[in-house]
Amino acid sequence: MIPTLxxxxxxxxxxxxxxxxxxxxxxxxxxxxxxxEVSVKYENLQVTNAFKERGALVKLLSLTEDERRRGVIAMSAGNHAQAVAYHAARxxxxxxxxxPRPTPFVKVKATRGYGARVVLAGEMLTEAQAEAERLASEEGLVWVHPYDDPHVIRGQGTIALEMLADDPTLEVLVIPVGGGGLIAGMAIAxxxxxxxxxxxxxxxxxxxxLWGALKGKPVTFGGPTLAEGIAVKNIGKLTETIARQVVDDILLVEEPAIERAVNAFLTQQKTMAEGAGAAGLAALLSEPERFRGRKVGLVLCGGNIDPRLLSSIMVRELARDGRIIAIRIAAPDRPGVLGDISSIIGELDGNILGVSHHRLFLDVPAKGTTLDVTLETHDAEHGERITKALEAHGYRIRHLDVAEAMV
Structure with a gap:
């Protein structure tokens, strides 16, 4: 059952x-x-904006006429769903x-847009899979597994064929892992x-x-992740077997690294990556010494990200870099104070994004006020110069959380 080259x-x-x-x-x-030395495979440019089309189409093309007539069923957090829906309609x-019910709306809407019947069930992929298996049995539908299927695996492996054809000198492939279909197929090839x-x-x-399986260590699962496309508890039996033979190592990345990688793809490469799609770059950012100086092929495997979430990530990254700061300024409640503060910030080339007054806080004198100011700076050092200048003019400054200040 293991596919060959x-x-x-x-x-x-x-x-x-x-x-x-x-x-x-x-x-x-x-x-x-x-x-x-990084090169990127832009699978986010597929019609459904993810690599899943490859394996889904190979599986659909393998069906008999009777199986096609009965119809297919799939379980997915979004990208496999869209791939199956799109090519099944074709x-x-x-x-x-x-x-799963928490699947980003952008993925649910897109899947319905391709003409598929969408059923929302459970909080996680495992619960959605149980419902899919029930419907498959009840309605006689053909199961199209998102990763643990030899046809799907060999479809995903075509990515490695293309990457090595374009650059045979690659030394490392860094591949996001959910259920394991992508890495299994690519590693074989x-x-x-x-x-x-x-x-x-x-x-x-x-x-x-897969990290726990290959290293023989007990693991726990759970928690909200930006990379919901690879938030899989049950890796495939076939994919695990293949991984044991041809995968060299598995790295784990934390949420801040994934956020940073999503932001880097957008700001540096001008392309959209969902959390799962950016996982490979997150690994390079987390463990740079491991990859330094080596020729690395990354797979940007998906770009289906909620625009509102992407906007939030960008703001958070600007805050981490010190390019957006939020400060609370204690000041006397008299005319001209806001103009004075604005002038100090403006003279130092800061850009005010938002201001709000607070007169009823109990820690504010009766004749005083506080101003919450969110401003854009060149970098963290520039922001520090602005706050010191305000303090030099007699204002008391306290730094705030940017996300809280911009609500």
Missing amino acids: EDIRDAARAIEGAVMRTPFLPAPKLSQLTGA LGIPATIVM AKALKPGIEIIGVETALYPG
Whole structure:
């Protein structure tokens, strides 16, 4: 049941023309940021904005006429759902998709937009899978597993074929891991083509399934993660078997690193990455010494992120860099104070984003007030110069949490 290099090459021929051969390009800005020689495979440019189209289409093309007539069912947090829905509609196959209730609305809407019947069930992928299995049995639907299927695995492996065709000198592939289908297929192809290449998987620290399995360590799962696309408790049996043979290591990344990676793709590469799609870059940011100076291929495996969430990440990263600060200024309640404060900030080239007055706080004198000011700065040092200048003019300053101040 384990696909071979030739199986993956067959898959590449089967999907040619129906799935984009995405660009694989050097990323000098990310190389400067991480210290590695980074190139990025832009799977976020697929029609459904994620790599899942490859495996889904290979699986659908393998169905018999009777199976196509009965229809298919899939379980997914979003990207596999959209891939199955899109290609099933292209092939005239009825599709039912079961998604966890917390799935971002942008993914639910897109899946329905491709013509699939969407069922929301459970809080996690495991609960959604149980409902999908029930419906498959009850309605006679054909199961299209998101990762633990040889056809899906060989479809995902086509990414490695393309990456190594474009750059045979790659030394390391860094691959996000959820259930393991992507890394299993890519590792089979990459190791067959270049046995010395290193295959590194990346999981969110909140869902370290493959890490625990390969290292033989007990793990716990749970918690809200930006990388919901790889928040998988149950890795595949087939994918685990393959990983034991061809994956060199699994790294775990924390949420702040994933946020930073999402922001870096947007600000440095001008491209959108969801949390799971940015996990590989998060690993390079978290462990730069491991990859320094090496030729690294990253898979930006998905770009389906809620715009509101992306906006929040950008603001949070600006705050971490000290480029947005929020301060509470204690001042006398008299005319001209706001103008004086604004002038001090403006003379130092600060940009005020928001101001709010508070006169009823109990720690404020009866004839006093506080001003909460959110401002944009060049960097943390620039912000410190502004606050010191305000203090030099007699104002008492307390730093606030930017997210709280901008609510």
